Amino acid sequence: MLTGDTFSSSTFAIELGKFQVETVQAVSGLTLEQDVVDTRQLSATGELIVRKQPGARNTGEITITRGMDKSTAFTDWIKATLVNSDLDSARQNITIALKDAQKQTVRRIHLSNAWGSRWEGPQLEASKSGPAVEQVTITYEDITIE
Structure with a gap:
C-alpha cells in the first residue's frame, strides 16, 4: 500500500476470544474519549486563568449488527451475560x-x-423480504489502537 492510500472500511473481521464472529454487517460506536478538566486559577495580578487538562479516559460501547444464522459461539457468549448473568466468564477481549x-x-x-450489555432482535414484517439481523451492544473497559 502506498503512503497516503486509505483502506476500505468495509473489509474487517471481529475476533472474540479464540473464535471469529461470522456474518457481521456493521460495527458502530468505535470511539476513544477522555474527560477534559477545567482548572481555574487567579494570577498574581488577579486575572482569571482557565487551563484545560486531560482527565480520566472513558470506557465505551460499540454496536455490532449481524445476520441471524446458525452460528452459536457469539450467541452463547451474549447469553452468558444477558440470560445467565455470568459476567465473570463472559468478559472477553475483542x-x-x-x-x-x-x-x-x-x-x-x-x-x-x-x-x-444489550441485544435487539430483528424487525419482523410479513411484507419485507430482507435478512433477519440482530444488534448487540458491547460494553468495554479499555480500547487500544495499533
Whole structure:
C-alpha cells in the first residue's frame, strides 16, 4: 500500500476470544474519549486563568449488527451475560481487524474486558423480504489502537 492510500472500511473481521464472529454487517460506536478538566486559577495580578487538562479516559460501547444464522459461539457468549448473568466468564477481549484489498490486516482495535450489555432482535414484517439481523451492544473497559 502506498503512503497516503486509505483502506476500505468495509473489509474487517471481529475476533472474540479464540473464535471469529461470522456474518457481521456493521460495527458502530468505535470511539476513544477522555474527560477534559477545567482548572481555574487567579494570577498574581488577579486575572482569571482557565487551563484545560486531560482527565480520566472513558470506557465505551460499540454496536455490532449481524445476520441471524446458525452460528452459536457469539450467541452463547451474549447469553452468558444477558440470560445467565455470568459476567465473570463472559468478559472477553475483542479485536477488530481492519483489512486491505488483499485481505491483510493493516490495523487492529482491541477492546478489553468486553461483554454484551444489550441485544435487539430483528424487525419482523410479513411484507419485507430482507435478512433477519440482530444488534448487540458491547460494553468495554479499555480500547487500544495499533
